[in-house]
Amino acid sequence: MSSVAVIPVTNTVLTASSPAILRAQIESTLGEGFASTLLLRERPVPRTISTGVPTLDVLTGGLPRGALSEISGPASSGRTGIMHAALAEATQREEVCALVDASDSFDPASAAAAGVDLDRLLWVRCCEQKSTFKRVALPTSQKPGQPARISFAFSHALEQVLKVTDLLLQGGGFGMVALDLGDIPAESVRRIPLTSWFRFRRVVEPTATVLLLVEQEPCAKTCASLVLRLQTVSIYASPKPSCQVVGTENAQATGSSNLLRMQFSGTVKNKSDAETQRPCIPENNIVGHADVFQGMRLRAEVLRSWRQRKPPQSVDAQFELRAAL
Amino acid sequence: MFACIYVSDFPVEAIVRSEPLLREQAVAVLEGKPPLTRVISVNERARSIGMEIGMTKLQAAVFAESVKPITTANRRQRRYSSGPPRHSTSATMRQRSPVQEGSAHLALLDVAHAFTPRVEDTAVDTLLLDLSGLERLHGTVQKMGSDLAERIAAVNMEANIAIAANPDAAMHAARGFDGVTIIPSGKESQRLGVLPVQILLDAFAISSQGNSGKSLAREREKLCEQMLETLEQWGVRDMRTLGLLPEHALASRLGEAGVKLRRLALGEGMRTLALSEPSQQFEEAMELECAIETIESLSFILNRLLDQLCVRLETRALAVQELRLRLQLERRVADEEITTIGELAGIGTSPDCHNVALSAMFERNLRLPVSMRDAKVFLKLLQLDLAANPPGAPVSKIWITAKPAPPRSAQRGLFLPITPEAEKLEITLGRIKAVIGEHRAGIARLLDSHRPEGFRLDRFVVAAPKKISSTMPEDSNSPALAMRIIRPPCRLRVRLEEGRPISLSAETKQSSREKLQGKVLWSAGPWHSSGNWWAENANPNDSNVGQTGPWDREEWDIALLSPGTSMTDGEGNAVTLYRIYYDLATGHWFADASYD
Numbered sequence: 001m002s003s004v005a006v007i008p009v010t011n012t013v014l015t016a017s018s019p020a021i022l023r024a025q026i027e028s029t030l031g032e033g034f035a036s037t038l039l040l041r042e043r044p045v046p047r048t049i050s051t052g053v054p055t056l057d058v059l060t061g062g063l064p065r066g067a068l069s070e071i072s073g074p075a076s077s078g079r080t081g082i083m084h085a086a087l088a089e090a091t092q093r094e095e096v097c098a099l100v101d102a103s104d105s106f107d108p109a110s111a112a113a114a115g116v117d118l119d120r121l122l123w124v125r126c127c128e129q130k131s132t133f134k135r136v137a138l139p140t141s142q143k144p145g146q147p148a149r150i151s152f153a154f155s156h157a158l159e160q161v162l163k164v165t166d167l168l169l170q171g172g173g174f175g176m177v178a179l180d181l182g183d184i185p186a187e188s189v190r191r192i193p194l195t196s197w198f199r200f201r202r203v204v205e206p207t208a209t210v211l212l213l214v215e216q217e218p219c220a221k222t223c224a225s226l227v228l229r230l231q232t233v234s235i236y237a238s239p240k241p242s243c244q245v246v247g248t249e250n251a252q253a254t255g256s257s258n259l260l261r262m263q264f265s266g267t268v269k270n271k272s273d274a275e276t277q278r279p280c281i282p283e284n285n286i287v288g289h290a291d292v293f294q295g296m297r298l299r300a301e302v303l304r305s306w307r308q309r310k311p312p313q314s315v316d317a318q319f320e321l322r323a324a325l
Numbered sequence: 326m327f328a329c330i331y332v333s334d335f336p337v338e339a340i341v342r343s344e345p346l347l348r349e350q351a352v353a354v355l356e357g358k359p360p361l362t363r364v365i366s367v368n369e370r371a372r373s374i375g376m377e378i379g380m381t382k383l384q385a386a387v388f389a390e391s392v393k394p395i396t397t398a399n400r401r402q403r404r405y406s407s408g409p410p411r412h413s414t415s416a417t418m419r420q421r422s423p424v425q426e427g428s429a430h431l432a433l434l435d436v437a438h439a440f441t442p443r444v445e446d447t448a449v450d451t452l453l454l455d456l457s458g459l460e461r462l463h464g465t466v467q468k469m470g471s472d473l474a475e476r477i478a479a480v481n482m483e484a485n486i487a488i489a490a491n492p493d494a495a496m497h498a499a500r501g502f503d504g505v506t507i508i509p510s511g512k513e514s515q516r517l518g519v520l521p522v523q524i525l526l527d528a529f530a531i532s533s534q535g536n537s538g539k540s541l542a543r544e545r546e547k548l549c550e551q552m553l554e555t556l557e558q559w560g561v562r563d564m565r566t567l568g569l570l571p572e573h574a575l576a577s578r579l580g581e582a583g584v585k586l587r588r589l590a591l592g593e594g595m596r597t598l599a600l601s602e603p604s605q606q607f608e609e610a611m612e613l614e615c616a617i618e619t620i621e622s623l624s625f626i627l628n629r630l631l632d633q634l635c636v637r638l639e640t641r642a643l644a645v646q647e648l649r650l651r652l653q654l655e656r657r658v659a660d661e662e663i664t665t666i667g668e669l670a671g672i673g674t675s676p677d678c679h680n681v682a683l684s685a686m687f688e689r690n691l692r693l694p695v696s697m698r699d700a701k702v703f704l705k706l707l708q709l710d711l712a713a714n715p716p717g718a719p720v721s722k723i724w725i726t727a728k729p730a731p732p733r734s735a736q737r738g739l740f741l742p743i744t745p746e747a748e749k750l751e752i753t754l755g756r757i758k759a760v761i762g763e764h765r766a767g768i769a770r771l772l773d774s775h776r777p778e779g780f781r782l783d784r785f786v787v788a789a790p791k792k793i794s795s796t797m798p799e800d801s802n803s804p805a806l807a808m809r810i811i812r813p814p815c816r817l818r819v820r821l822e823e824g825r826p827i828s829l830s831a832e833t834k835q836s837s838r839e840k841l842q843g844k845v846l847w848s849a850g851p852w853h854s855s856g857n858w859w860a861e862n863a864n865p866n867d868s869n870v871g872q873t874g875p876w877d878r879e880e881w882d883i884a885l886l887s888p889g890t891s892m893t894d895g896e897g898n899a900v901t902l903y904r905i906y907y908d909l910a911t912g913h914w915f916a917d918a919s920y921d
């Protein structure tokens with residue numbers, strides 16, 4: 001039979017020193033064995049590694065080791081590019097990394113072009129086509145006027161992701177474990193219980209592993225030490241928006257996009273107050289795919305950081321994507 | 326000095342080695358087909374209850390039934406009871422297992438070869454070791470004897486060990502005395518004199534088998550039997566008496582063999598050992614009395630076999646590069662049933678039909694990325710493999726073969742980057758494989774091809790540190806544009822205007838492709854890409870057709886305006902960048918990647 005000690009707490013006015021008084025009372029009643037549980041554990045400042053993007057390193061202080069970091073953003077916002085940059089940095093340091101690919105969307109060619117050492121990257125392809133895209137109606141309340149909330153059951157893929165991540169973290173020895181949930185709808189990712197992220201955080205805490213989560217919207221809440229939100233600001237194909245470069249006869253031979261005839265098209269606007277950029281397209285068809293997106297401008301916003309428990313205001317920075325292919 | 330390792334009751338010991346619990350019981354090993362099944366070997370406990378070599382199975386069963394079988398309660402009671410243990414509480418009869426005897430013999434050879442390179446494989450239960458020059462390595466003769474006994478105990482066997490100045494004296498002493506016997510030089514006749522002549526003749530017959538054929542060995546055995554009969558008639562029952570006989574008189578009556586026997590009885594004579602090469606075969610096997618059906622039960626046996634295998638490898642300072650598991654499955658369909666089924670189906674009893682039922686062998690190969698020697702790791706890997714690929718029928722015989730390799734050596738350092746432990750990583754990969762399936766995790770290797778999916782997935786092995794690692798792009802201040810591949814490509818309905826796509830929508834209604842519809846804000850292309858046209862006859866059912874078949878397509882980069890919250894056009898519509906293509910072979914549009 002275990003007995004519960006009832007501690008009489010005196011009716012004292014709670015002041016700044018009241019926790020110390022309470023602690024002294026408890027220690028005098030229960031002994032000093034309970035002292036350690038009453039101490040406030042201060043988390044040590046985590047060691048960080050570079051994200052691979054100097055601008056982001058300045059903004060965030062780097063990706064903390066032994067912690068969960070989130071990179072969120074919609075499609076075409078540069079999430080994957082930053083993930084590749086972080087993986088490239090880690091693999092170049094000869095660390096072994098793992099990529100848990102929830103939707104089987106990893107492109108080894110562009111990763112290699114970004115500098116990822118594929119020999120040091122364990123690619124786990126979680127998505128099973130037959131089971132991933134099973135349509136299931138969620139039994140949620142439907143508000144009048146809203147469309148029927150039909151979601152797709154990604155539970156199988158997410159279950160695989162969680163199991164595999166658990167195994168990788170328990171196995172240990174990885175410099176970075178990246179979870180790519182970029183193509184999984186945010187409403188499905190939000191259904192992952194917070195306890196999973198909490199468990200991952202606790203598992204990874206005493207290790208030197210960086211747990212990186214790429215998704216559409218932040219989902220790990222307070223379990224994440226760093227939350228970064230990305231947005232595309234502009235797309236343009238030339239440093240000069242008003243370019244009207246006339247191509248030469250040997251442009252095809254040289255393959256240089258700067259010598260191509262460009263013209264503006266489309267109506268993409270951005271929130272940047274610097275300038276309004278619009279995407280250009282080449283008239284002819286002799287440029288590489290990625291040349292079209294040369295100079296895509298992104299905006300990164302820190303929503304949560306290990307450096308400040310509650311950022312007074314979010315900070316952001318802008319940087320460009322470069323053509324990798 | 327020479328040492329002899331002799332395992333008495335070798336067939337019993339080979340079985341007991343795989344089932345250590347039998348060591349507490351009386352065990353008799355049977356051989357032959359009914360009704361000619363006879364006892365060929367018994368252990369001491371079986372002898373104490375009256376079992377003898379040569380008994381029929383029925384006779385042995387009478388003795389076996391006379392003793393009380395061991396139960397858990399009995400065992401517990403005996404464990405906590407004071408006083409000496411009772412001699413025999415249970416008896417077991419087992420069929421002779423040549424595969425287990427082979428494994429036990431190889432284990433003995435491994436122990437001997439680990440001790441000294443000069444080993445004579447005299448018989449299946451007898452090994453002779455040349456110990457000359459090993460004093461500086463192993464210590465005194467007494468220490469060598471105890472070391473050998475410990476090493477043999479490590480492979481779950483019990484053997485007599487004798488050390489003497491000549492190999493024959495060592496062999497006779499090992500056959501005659503239990504435990505470790507050391508005969509000082511010059512006292513051979515004194516120590517061996519008490520042994521019965523039977524031992525001398527048995528050893529004489531065995532020592533001649535190695536150098537002669539089967540027919541000659543049989544003749545030698547017959548000769549030995551005749552001599553034993555003669556010696557018994559003379560009243561010569563021990564080796565001392567035989568040694569006292571006059572040499573000339575013995576030669577005139579028993580010939581050259583008699584003289585040799587007398588010299589052996591006196592512990593004289595020296596011969597050269599016929600040295601054997603160390604075996605590179607590492608196999609452990611077990612035959613089961615009753616077939617087992619569950620993987621859990623099989624795991625216990627695998628654990629035991631793997632333990633034995635790892636101990637053997639450890640004695641030879643080797644590790645495992647590849648592990649092969651073979652299971653003999655019990656036939657699920659009897660021959661009569663096959664005939665009946667064949668007649669009912671109107672297909673007769675074709676040879677194929679018989680083969681299906683009879684070829685019940687199940688094999689799994691476990692290739693390890695690095696050499697290891699951890700039985701627990703092997704067991705876990707085999708368990709995971711069998712869970713993913715179950716045998717599908719009861720198992721009646723098990724073989725585990727290891728391909729030996731030198732143990733891996735790695736230089737560790739304080740400043741080396743963290744890497745997963747090889748053993749842990751293998752288990753982790755095995756578990757991941759169990760979760761996501763085969764060939765879904767590994768290293769992506771880029772192929773020398775312009776094919777969009779030009780890569781293959783290799784097994785993940787931690788790469789060795791590179792001396793020069795400067796493959797980072799020069800302009801690494803900004804992240805590179807990345808692609809996200811849509812697997813499989815999403816088929817599209819595309820509206821064209823002047824040959825350019827102006828709007829599209831996905832044909833398949835999948836959640837992740839819901840956003841793949843809307844107005845094409847701008848497009849760039851087409852870029853024509855084709856290849857492998859020479860492989861038009863590739864089998865479309867081939868799983869690698871995506872990597873080997875031809876492709877011919879026109880690719881477009883588009884900015885798709887669709888409802889969302891991303892980079893917007895000012896009206897709340899998201900702009901997403903996709904790569905779409907028109908497949909010239911099928912005439913369909915697909916989206917195969919997005920830019921991110």
